[in-house]
Amino acid sequence: MKKLQELLSPLDIIKIIGSDDKNITALTSDSRKVEDGTLFVAVPGVSVDGHRFIPMAEEKGAVAVVCQELPSELSTHVTYIVVPSSALALGYLASQWFDNPSRKLKLVGVTGTNGKTTTATLIYEMARLLGHKAGLLSTVCNYVDEKAYPTDHTTPDPYTLNEMLHLMVEAGCEYAAMEVSSHAADQQRIAGLHFVGGVFTNLTRDHLDYHKTFEAYLAAKKKFFDMLPAEAFALTNADDKVGEVMLQNTRAHRYTYSLRSDADFRGRIVESRLDGTLLSLNGNEVELLFTGKFNAYNLTAVYGACVLIGWQKEDVLREMSRLVPVAGRFQAFHSPKGYTAIVDYAHTPDAVVNVLNAIREVIGKDGEIITVVGAGGNRDKGKRPIMAREAAARSERLILTSDNPRFEEPEDILHDMEEGLDEEARKRTLHITDRRQAIRTAATLAGKGSVILIAGKGHEDYQEIKGVKHHFDDREVIMEIIADEK
Ligand SMILES: CC(=O)N[C@H]1[C@@H](OP(=O)(O)OP(=O)(O)OC[C@H]2O[C@@H](n3ccc(=O)[nH]c3=O)[C@H](O)[C@@H]2O)O[C@H](CO)[C@@H](O)[C@@H]1O[C@H](C)C(=O)N[C@@H](C)C(=O)N[C@H](CCC(=O)O)C(=O)O
Ligand SMILES: Nc1ncnc2c1ncn2[C@@H]1O[C@H](COP(=O)(O)OP(=O)(O)OP(=O)(O)O)[C@@H](O)[C@H]1O
Ligand SMILES: N[C@H](CCC[C@H](N)C(=O)O)C(=O)O
Numbered sequence: 001m002k003k004l005q006e007l008l009s010p011l012d013i014i015k016i017i018g019s020d021d022k023n024i025t026a027l028t029s030d031s032r033k034v035e036d037g038t039l040f041v042a043v044p045g046v047s048v049d050g051h052r053f054i055p056m057a058e059e060k061g062a063v064a065v066v067c068q069e070l071p072s073e074l075s076t077h078v079t080y081i082v083v084p085s086s087a088l089a090l091g092y093l094a095s096q097w098f099d100n101p102s103r104k105l106k107l108v109g110v111t112g113t114n115g116k117t118t119t120a121t122l123i124y125e126m127a128r129l130l131g132h133k134a135g136l137l138s139t140v141c142n143y144v145d146e147k148a149y150p151t152d153h154t155t156p157d158p159y160t161l162n163e164m165l166h167l168m169v170e171a172g173c174e175y176a177a178m179e180v181s182s183h184a185a186d187q188q189r190i191a192g193l194h195f196v197g198g199v200f201t202n203l204t205r206d207h208l209d210y211h212k213t214f215e216a217y218l219a220a221k222k223k224f225f226d227m228l229p230a231e232a233f234a235l236t237n238a239d240d241k242v243g244e245v246m247l248q249n250t251r252a253h254r255y256t257y258s259l260r261s262d263a264d265f266r267g268r269i270v271e272s273r274l275d276g277t278l279l280s281l282n283g284n285e286v287e288l289l290f291t292g293k294f295n296a297y298n299l300t301a302v303y304g305a306c307v308l309i310g311w312q313k314e315d316v317l318r319e320m321s322r323l324v325p326v327a328g329r330f331q332a333f334h335s336p337k338g339y340t341a342i343v344d345y346a347h348t349p350d351a352v353v354n355v356l357n358a359i360r361e362v363i364g365k366d367g368e369i370i371t372v373v374g375a376g377g378n379r380d381k382g383k384r385p386i387m388a389r390e391a392a393a394r395s396e397r398l399i400l401t402s403d404n405p406r407f408e409e410p411e412d413i414l415h416d417m418e419e420g421l422d423e424e425a426r427k428r429t430l431h432i433t434d435r436r437q438a439i440r441t442a443a444t445l446a447g448k449g450s451v452i453l454i455a456g457k458g459h460e461d462y463q464e465i466k467g468v469k470h471h472f473d474d475r476e477v478i479m480e481i482i483a484d485e486k
C-alpha cells in the first residue's frame with residue numbers, strides 16, 4: 001500500500017480533482033486488472049485508447065485515475081489527476097510503486113537494431129563471472145541473479161519492468177543490464193528509470209511497420225540517450241553512421257568503440273574461425289568463443305561497458321574468454337556428414353548480411369553456404385525482399401520458408417520475399433513453406449564442408465500461427481536430423 005500523494009510526487013501535473021490524501025492498494029494501466037483501491041492510469045495505446053476504460057475501472061473500484069483528458073462524467077469517490085502524458089506518468093508511478101529500484105542498482109541499458117540481447121546478456125554474465133550478483137532483462141529470458149523468469153517482450157511494460165528490478169534489489173543484486181527496444185523508448189516504458197550507462201550497438205532497417213520512417217526509428221532510440229543523467233556513461237559505436245548522432249544531445253559522459261579507427265575502446269580482429277575469434281582490445285589479445293565481425297563489435301562494446309561500469313580492466317580481459325554465446329545466436333551443430341549447421345536469430349537484412357559475411361570469411365569463396373530463412377508475419381513487410389536478396393547474394397543455395405506467420409498467410413510472406421530475387425537468384429532458390437521440411441532439405445543437400453545457416457528464429461521454441469504458439473525449435477530439429485545421420 002502507498003499514499004497517493006507520495007506516488008504522485010515525481011509527476012508533472014496539470015490539475016488534480018479530488019483528494020490526494022488516499023491509500024492506494026494497486027497500480028495498473030489495464031482496466032481488466034483493477035480492484036478496490038486501485039490507481040488506474042489511462043494510456044492512449046497503439047490499438048485502443050485507455051481513456052475509454054475509465055468508467056470500467058471506476059466500476060471495478062478504482063479510487064484514483066491518472067489521465068490526459070478528463071472523462072465526461074466525474075465520480076465523487078475518485079481523484080482525477082490530469083497529466084501531459086499518461087505513458088510518461090506510468091513509468092514514474094511504476095518506479096515509485098516499487099520504491100525506485102533502478103536507483104538501488106547499477107543499471108545499464110543497451111539499444112540498437114541488432115546485438116542488444118548479446119551485449120546486455122554478456123554484461124550480466126561478466127558481472128557474475130566477477131563475483132557480483134546481477135539481473136538481466138532481455139528478449140530471451142529475464143534473470144534475477146540466477147533465477148530465470150520467462151519473458152515475451154524485449155523491454156517489458158513499466159510495471160513488470162520495475163517489478164523485476166525490485167526483485168533484483170530484494171535478491172541482493174548490485175548490477176543489472178537491460179535491452180531498450182525502440183518500441184519501449186517510444187512508448188515511455190523506460191520513463192523514470194535511473195541508468196548508470198547506455199550502450200548503442202547499431203542502427204539499420206527494422207520495425208518500420210511501427211515507426212513508419214527511419215528518422216522516427218532513430219529518434220526513438222536517441223530518446224534513451226537524451227534521458228541519461230550527467231553522471232552516466234554513453235558508449236556508442238563510432239563505426240555506425242548514426243553512432244555520433246545518438247549522443248548529440250546527451251548529458252552523459254561520451255565514449256566510443258570501434259573496429260576501424262581510434263576510439264576509447266578499440267577492437268581489432270587478429271584471427272577469425274567458425275568456433276571463435278582472436279580479438280585485440282586496446283592492444284590486449286583475447287581468445288573469444290564468438291564468431292564474426294558483428295560479434296567483435298558486440299564484445300568490444302561489452303569490454304567498454306564493463307570498464308565504464310568500474311570493473312578492473314585486467315579482470316574483465318581475463319574473464320572475456322569465458323563468455324559463451326547467447327542461446328540461438330550463431331549456435332553451431334556439427335554433422336557426421338561433415339557439414340556445420342548454424343542457428344541464428346538474424347531477422348533483419350543487416351543481421352542476415354553480417355552473419356553470412358561472418359561465415360564466408362571463415363569458409364572462403366569456394367565453400368558452400370545453404371541458407372534457410374523466412375520473415376515474420378504482421379511485421380515490417382519492406383524488409384522481406386531485401387532479406388531474400390541479401391541472403392541469395394551470399395549463399396550458394398537459398399531455401400525460403402515460414403517464420404512466425406502470425407495472422408498472415410505464409411505463402412504471401414514468401415511471395416514478398418521472392419520479389420527481391422532476380423532470375424539468376426531464383427534458379428538457386430527453393431520455396432518450402434514447412435520449416436521442418438526446409439531444414440531437412442538443406443541437410444540433404446549439404447556436403448562435407450558446407451555450412452547451413454538457419455536464420456530468423458534463434459532461441460524461439462515456437463512457431464506462432466494465427467494467435468497460437470506451436471512448439472517448434474530450429475535447434476531441436478537440426479539435432480534430430482544430425483542424430484539420424486549417425
Ligand atoms: C505495438 C505495441 O508495442 N504494443 C504494446 C502496447 O500495447 P498497446 O499500446 O497496443 O495497448 P492497447 O491494447 O492499445 O491498450 C491501450 C491501453 O488500454 C488498456 N486497456 C486495454 C484494453 C482493456 O480492456 N482495458 C484497458 O485498460 C491497456 O492496458 C493499455 O494500457 O503496450 C503494451 C504494454 O506495454 C505492450 O504489451 C504492447 O506490446 C505488444 C503486445 C507487442 O507485440 N509489442 C511488440 C511489437 C514490442 O513491443 N516489441 C519490442 C521489441 C521489438 C524488437 O526490437 O525485437 C519489445 O520491446 O518487446
Ligand atoms: N552487432 C551486431 N551487428 C549486426 N548484427 C548483429 C549484431 N549482433 C548480433 N547480430 C545479429 O542479430 C541477431 C540478433 O542478435 P541479438 O539477439 O543480440 O540482437 P537484438 O538487438 O537483441 O535483437 P531483437 O531486437 O530481436 O531483440 C543475431 O542472431 C545476429 O544474427
Ligand atoms: N522481437 C522481434 C523478433 C522477430 C523474430 C522473428 N522470428 C519474427 O517472428 O518476426 C519482433 O517481434 O519483431
Ligand SMILES: [Mg+2]
Nearest residue numbers: 116117139154
Ligand atoms: Mg533482443
